[in-house]
Amino acid sequence: xxxxxxxxxxxxxxxxxDSVTTLGLGSCIGVAMFDSVNRIGGLVHxxxxxxxxxxxxxxxxxxxxxxxxxxxxxxMLKAGASKARIVAKIAGGAQMFAIGGGGDxxxxxxxxxxDACKAALKKLGIPLIAEETGGNHGRTVELFCDxxxxxxxxxxxxxxxx
Amino acid sequence: MSxxxxxxxxxxxxxxxxxxxxxAGNAASALSGxxxxxxxxxxxxxxxxxxxxxxxxxxxxxxxxxxxYTRFDxxxxxxxxxxIGIDQAMALIRHVTGAVxxxxxxxxxxxxxxxxxxxxxxxxxxxxxxxxxxxxxxxxPTLAVDMAGAILSFSLSEIGRSADEAxxxxxxxxxxxxxxxxxxxxxxxxxxPESFGRMFAALGVRIDG
Numbered sequence: 095x096x097x098x099x100x101x102x103x104x105x106x107x108x109x110x111x112d113s114v115t116t117l118g119l120g121s122c123i124g125v126a127m128f129d130s131v132n133r134i135g136g137l138v139h140x141x142x143x144x145x146x147x148x149x150x151x152x153x154x155x156x157x158x159x160x161x162x163x164x165x166x167x168x169x170m171l172k173a174g175a176s177k178a179r180i181v182a183k184i185a186g187g188a189q190m191f192a193i194g195g196g197g198d199x200x201x202x203x204x205x206x207x208x209d210a211c212k213a214a215l216k217k218l219g220i221p222l223i224a225e226e227t228g229g230n231h232g233r234t235v236e237l238f239c240d241x242x243x244x245x246x247x248x249x250x251x252x253x254x255x256x
Numbered sequence: 257m258s259x260x261x262x263x264x265x266x267x268x269x270x271x272x273x274x275x276x277x278x279x280a281g282n283a284a285s286a287l288s289g290x291x292x293x294x295x296x297x298x299x300x301x302x303x304x305x306x307x308x309x310x311x312x313x314x315x316x317x318x319x320x321x322x323x324x325y326t327r328f329d330x331x332x333x334x335x336x337x338x339x340i341g342i343d344q345a346m347a348l349i350r351h352v353t354g355a356v357x358x359x360x361x362x363x364x365x366x367x368x369x370x371x372x373x374x375x376x377x378x379x380x381x382x383x384x385x386x387x388x389x390x391x392x393x394x395x396x397p398t399l400a401v402d403m404a405g406a407i408l409s410f411s412l413s414e415i416g417r418s419a420d421e422a423x424x425x426x427x428x429x430x431x432x433x434x435x436x437x438x439x440x441x442x443x444x445x446x447x448x449p450e451s452f453g454r455m456f457a458a459l460g461v462r463i464d465g
Contacts, residue, residue: 101308102409103420118317118405121413141307141409141416149418149449157416190410191325191398203413232406234318249320249402250360 097236103157105138105166107173108239115236119186121204123211123227124235125163126183127220128242129175135239136173138166142203143210159210167218182220183244183256184211185235187227204228224256261304261419262452262463269302271461272425275384276300280427280443282383283376290375291351291431298428298440306421307412313426314339314442317405321345324373325411326397328381331390332454334447335411336380338373338429339404344441345369348431361401370399376429380443388458411446418449 098106098114102122108114110133116124119139128135138156145158155161170180187208208227215222226233226246234247243255264272277300288295303313311317322345324338340348349365350356352372361369374397385392400407415422425445447455456463 102311102412103307103416118311118403118409120402120406120408120410122409141413147417154420157420188406190400190402190407203410230400232403234403 100137100139102139103141103154105136105156105169107134107136107169109134110239113236113238117234119233119235120188120190121207123184123186123207125166125211126237126244127166127170127180129179130242131179132175133239134170134173134175135237136166136170137237138162140207140211143206159207159214163211163214164218180220181223182215183224184222185226185233185246188229188231190230226254226256261421261423261449268463271459272302273300275387276425276427276445278387279380279384280429283380283443284429286375286379287429287431293431296430300425300427302425304421304423310422310424311405311408314404314408317403319404321404322369322401323407324370324377324397324399326377326394328392328394330393332447332451334451336377337411337444338376338441339444340441348372366399373397373399376443388455390458414448415446422446
């Protein structure tokens with residue numbers, strides 16, 4: 095079993111028996127997609143809610159929820175997944191620092207990312223079947239393509255599979 | 257690829273290094289006053305790095321760190337972070353309180369880390385503000401103890417609007433003494449891409465692009 099790793103604003107698609115992981119999600123979101131028949135799974139590490147926030151015309155599609163989620167779906171379909179079977183799970187979207195630190199819009203980026211990923215999935219008609227979002231702690235996530243389970247690890251917390 | 261970062265030559269990097277030295281030097285002497293020990297400052301480095309390399313540079317995405325974070329606005333804007341490894345954070349708490357933190361970090365321990373970060377960041381901001389002749393408006397510093405990747409990626413999100421890389425000014429701030437051995441505290445300064453032009457203009461340095 096191989097393990098693919100995606101960094102910030104990156105996406106990857108793998109198939110059974112491999113897994114795909116991203117480390118240290120804070121306010122970012124790891125959006126995982128899975129087709130349980132072909133056992134194809136994908137993960138994108140989204141950093142910001144909307145490409146309308148981009149100050150440049152060219153940007154990395156994986157960076158924003160509204161472009162990163164469609165990018166991952168596209169990669170899944172190209173790899174042979176069936177859109178009718180693809181389901182999604184998301185994790186991350188924490189608020190790493192307590193409010194009161196000023197610049198509240200920046201500090202609330204985690205919850206905004208969560209909402210934006212959900213909206214992007216809904217727009218594409220991909221059902222969101224599980225999530226582990228919010229809170230104020232970092233998360234490492236891994237999607238296993240043998241089972242479609244999405245594992246979440248955090249410092250000082252029990253490992254969790256959704 | 258996005259290209260919102262200014263292009264910097266060797267002279268620009270020298271100027272930024274000097275800004276970093278002035279800020280970090282003042283931070284180190286303030287910390288020395290707080291701890292009553294010598295505090296070493298390592299020469300400041302200025303690097304332009306993709307986000308994922310910044311996370312690796314800070315010790316790896318999953319490495320637990322204590323970080324005090326401040327966002328500053330005003331004539332120039334950006335993020336500043338004081339990051340120390342968890343072992344060094346424990347040693348720092350022990351040095352200040354005399355108590356051993358064996359069952360996680362106590363409330364008192366969090367206060368020590370918060371206060372240390374406040375002093376480091378506050379004194380760095382003051383020195384930079386004097387040097388640049390700008391009023392900088394820092395937010396109230398906040399503390400988090402968690403994975404380095406989770407903390408850094410959050411602090412890069414504003415820069416992410418313009419680029420996939422950040423220009424980082426990095427200084428090592430290490431309190432000396434046996435009680436504080438192991439690892440170095442780091443002061444990361446991450447100006448927003450739009451702020452470089454103003455910073456250089458204030459210092460009489462030209463920048464193109």
